[in-house]
């Protein structure tokens with residue numbers, strides 16, 4: 327699949343079949359994630375691969391917007407002990423976001439559906455995920471990606487808008 331096709335096909339999928347995602351596919355998703363760029367190549371990301379039913383259930387309750395039933399979730403978190411120092415530390419958010427988008431595009435190529443659900447900076451949601459996974463103070467959950475074989479098929483689309491583009495020439 328061409329990258330352009332994957333970008334347009336990638337839509338948030340929130341309904342999944344019961345079919346489990348094979349480990350080979352999960353491995354490809356994680357390789358895609360860690361192929362992403364990061365500031366000074368610090369790679370301050372960590373990934374929790376969740377397939378346990380009770381934990382998936384708990385992730386669904388992380389926020390008002392995470393109630394998606396799936397057989398697989400990946401929590402993308404930043405580890406501040408590997409982030410850049412001082413005011414550059416916040417680059418972890420961009421680094422982990424790049425990794426997240428790579429997961430979504432790889433999922434699209436594999437015929438999987440996925441939805442990126444933001445956790446940080448929602449304090450209560452962050453606390454719930456933190457407690458569920460036993461994260462340290464340095465580990466900040468950025469999002470939960472629910473994944474699986476899609477039970478709905480949103481239309482591919484191109485959201486280009488001229489008004490969002492500013493040329494300097």
Ligand SMILES: Cc1cc2nc3c(=O)[nH]c(=O)nc-3n(C[C@H](O)[C@H](O)[C@H](O)COP(=O)(O)O)c2cc1C
Nearest residue numbers: 336337338339340389391392441442443444445480
């Ligand atoms: C930072 C971020 C947080 C999001 N949080 C949620 C969420 O909590 N729950 C959800 O169902 N979708 C969430 N989404 C998915 C967006 O709603 C979705 O990307 C947007 O409506 C555009 O639709 P599309 O992904 O199909 O192109 C989030 C997306 C991003 C990038």
